[in-house]
Amino acid sequence: MxxxxxxxxxxxxxxxxxxxxxxxxxxxxxxxxxxxxxxxxxxxxxxxxxxxxxxxxxxxxxxxxxxxxxxxxxxxxxxxxxxxxxxxxxxxxxxxxxxxxxxxxxxxxxxxxxxxxxxxxxxxxxxxxxxxxxxxxxxxxxxxxxxxxxxxxxxxxxxxxxxxxxxxxxxxxxxxxxxxxxxxxxxxxxxxxxxxxxxxxxxxGSKLVSIHDPKRFTKACATAFKELEASPDVEAFRVAGTAASVDFANETGLLPHKNYQNGTFSKASKLADKGQARHLWLGSAACMGCPIRCSKIGAIRSGKYKGTITDIIEYESAALMGSNLDISDIRAVAHLTKLCDLYGMDSMSCGNLIGFAMEACEKGVIPSPQGISLCFGNIDAAEYLVHAIANRTGELGMLLSKGVKQASEEIGITAIDLAVHAKGLESPAWGPRGVSGMGLAYMTTDRGGCHQRGFTVTYELSGEWKGAPLDPLSPKGKARMVIALQNYSAGRDTLVNCDFGSYGISDDTYAELLSAATGQKTDPATLVETGERIWNLVRCFNLAQGLDPKKDTLAPRFVNEPLPDGPSKGHRISAEDMDYMRQEYYQLRGWDKKGIPLDKRLNQLRIAYAGHHK
Ligand code: SF4
The missing domain is CATH 3.60.9.10 (Aldehyde ferredoxin oxidoreductase, N-terminal domain)
Incomplete structure (x- = not known):
């Protein structure tokens, strides 16, 4: 076949x-x-x-x-x-x-x-x-x-x-x-x-990919293309990629500023789509065969870094290398991001770490490297650290190359409070204090601090999930939503579809594409169930590798320090809120109170590995 x-x-x-x-x-x-x-x-x-x-x-x-x-x-x-x-x-x-x-x-x-x-x-x-x-x-x-x-x-x-x-x-x-x-x-x-x-x-490669039912598949592809064309969200990605999210995150108080101390930045719009279009963009670009074309090609057209070829500065890099470091010059952010790309280093983690180091230095927790004024807003200091980390040079470069969790633990207790990560993965650029469901997503994500498998922000700010009211600041009702989104995204990640495609292509069309291409009969519910199977299997893997479920937690900053600005000013996700969401999450997942998957649920999901991790 x-x-x-x-x-x-x-x-x-x-x-x-x-x-x-x-x-x-x-x-x-x-x-x-x-x-x-x-x-x-x-x-x-x-x-x-x-x-x-x-x-x-x-x-x-x-x-x-x-x-x-x-x-x-x-x-x-x-x-x-x-x-x-x-x-x-x-x-x-x-x-x-x-x-x-x-x-x-x-x-x-x-x-x-x-x-x-x-x-x-x-x-x-x-x-x-x-x-x-x-x-x-x-x-x-x-x-x-x-x-x-x-x-x-x-x-x-x-x-x-x-x-x-x-x-x-x-x-x-x-x-x-x-x-x-x-x-x-x-x-x-x-x-x-x-x-x-x-x-x-x-x-x-020179081989063709076979299709089980070419006529049916061609029809499903035509439907998918039409759905993408009809989606206003997809059109927004085509025009501005994720760069427009800078203004959105700033207005909603979720933008990291100065190592996530604040949720707004007065110069945020300079980092957003209009600032990028003015200083960088020349045209659109796309991954192979993608009609969305969310990416850009461009060059820095003026100033110190003039001539550098660049592309769109995605929201995460714009925020973590920009607002998080108190840097508003998008050309400097493009330069720092390009350095990370060339060295082959995650600009999200790197921006998070430089923010950590700047705050630690300003608060006297670590000394400044000789000849460097390591403080927020200092572009040259940020560049110094990018080179030092990538090449693992100097005491600070060596330390930060280990990631924010390990670096903070080696410095000591005062630094641990400044480290913003979940399970060792540096947090993305969506501060969760105004959207507690996002906090639960970070706490429970299978690879550590990640926003892409349970992005609750739009639902929480709209005040509604599947027709039921939702208070973004309350811990209640978050577990069900986060689990549904996690299972959904894990199911979609079996296709390895781009997240942005999901803003246009319907669940039925994805299932039809899969059925027609493989001959394996599929429907949207099967994709979600597969996602749940994968989520549980990965949990078993992580426990087997020594994950302590107590690490289903948030960075101290989000738990202990009320947000000082923005629409959710004064809010934090307390230890009690975390405990409420965690227990509800474990129960709905079919895990025990310590976060271990129970045999009953594993058997239902045909995961034949119960006990492997115990
Ligand atoms: S596949 Fe995704 S990331 Fe690539 S161009 Fe299309 S929308 Fe953008």
Missing amino acids: SSAYTNKLLMIDLSRESFETLPVSNDLKKDFIGGKGFGAKLLYDMVLPETDPLGKDNVLMFMTGPLTGTMAPAMRGCVVTKSPLTGIFLDSYFGGSFAPEIKYAGYDGLIIKGQAKKPVYIWINDDTVEIRDAWHLWGTDTLKANEQIKTELNDDTIKIASIGQAGENQVLFALVCCEYNRQAGRGGAGAVMGSKNLKAIAIK
């Missing part, structure tokens, strides 16, 4: 310098669909408790979804591994054209294990796999490595995933750059790649 699955995974062992293909079982497809689901199941099976994330026994996977590389709009890929930053599950998503090329080479995913003895890159040309020397690439940035490999292989249509110096140096929040400006950004997958001495993966 023809299907959009290739039914093969390519496994490469860098220690043995060997490779093999593994079959994709029908059970894996039925219960986990693809993308995050495949990654979660394989990680659970392959990575034993106590595995060192930066050791040879960790695996690094590049997974596609069944619709990746087809005509279905806005599909992407994901990296799955055990995170060196958090010590738990990590899935990190990337757009561009690298993931479709995996399909065209004939694979549903790549699994890299072992450790090369010296720097290498992998060259996959359909069925031919070579492990090549990369000494001459070591020390290059992400884009230079990309360019040099294309020159070396004499083919600029090859697709490349690479790391920069941050990945080589095993900065714990190093990223994987997948072609230009498309990164698997969060959680340190680039450090895992660096620990394997793997500079890059180059791939080229």
Whole structure:
């Protein structure tokens, strides 16, 4: 039966310098669909408790979804591994054209294990796999490595995933750059790649993706394109990407300012879409086959950084490298973000860490590095730290390269109160004190502080969830909403669809695309149930890896310090509020009071691993 699955995974062992293909079982497809689901199941099976994330026994996977590389709009890929930053599950998503090329080479995913003895890159040309020397690439940035490999292989249509110096140096929040400006950004997958001495993966494929029922699939694609065109939200992404969120977050008091001390910034609009259009943007850009085109190409057109090629500064980077550091010059923010991209380092975590260091220095918790005035608003100090962290130079650079949790713990108790993260992943740019459901989402997210799997903000501020009233400041009614959103997003992440596509394409259309492409009958409820299965399996994985459920908590700042400004001024998420939401969440999930999944729910979800983690 023809299907959009290739039914093969390519496994490469860098220690043995060997490779093999593994079959994709029908059970894996039925219960986990693809993308995050495949990654979660394989990680659970392959990575034993106590595995060192930066050791040879960790695996690094590049997974596609069944619709990746087809005509279905806005599909992407994901990296799955055990995170060196958090010590738990990590899935990190990337757009561009690298993931479709995996399909065209004939694979549903790549699994890299072992450790090369010296720097290498992998060259996959359909069925031919070579492990090549990369000494001459070591020390290059992400884009230079990309360019040099294309020159070396004499083919600029090859697709490349690479790391920069941050990945080589095993900065714990190093990223994987997948072609230009498309990164698997969060959680340190680039450090895992660096620990394997793997500079890059180059791939080229010549195979077509089969479709089970082409006529039905073409019709479903036409529906999806029409739904995207009809959506005002999608149109807003096309015009301004996520940059317009800066003004929205500022007006609602959710924007991080000065290491999340405040929720508003008087100069926020300079960082938003209009400021970016004036100083940076030249035209629109898109991931392969995406009609939304949320991205931009541009260049800094004036001032100190004039001439730097840049693209849209996404909301998260604009906020964490901008308002969070009290910097309002979007050209400086673009410069700092570009440095992070070239070094191959997550600009969200980096902005969070620099904010932490600036506050710690201003409060006398740490000294300023010699010759540097480490204070909010100082662009040169921020740039100094970007270089120091990526290269792991100087005492402070070394310390901050370990992430905000570890850095604060090494400094001591006064620093721990300033560190803003959940389970070790630096928090995103949505302060939760005015939207307690977002707080619960951070507390319970499977990879640590993340806004993309349970984004409650719009529901909470509209005061309604599924027709029932919702008070954004109250802990009540939040668990049900967060669970529903988490299951939904985990289900969608099996397709590896772009989140922005969901603003237009209906649930029925996604299910129809999947059914027509694979021949596997699906409906929206099955996708959500699959999401719940994955969420529980990942919880089991995290517990097996040593996660203490007491870490289902928020940063001290959000619990102890009332918000000083904005519409929710005076509010915080108290320990009692957290406890209320946590217990309701555990109960509705079918977990015990300590946050351990109960056998009954695991059995209902056909997770045959009950007891594995105990
Ligand atoms: S909406 Fe933007 S990020 Fe998403 S697939 Fe399209 S171009 Fe890529």
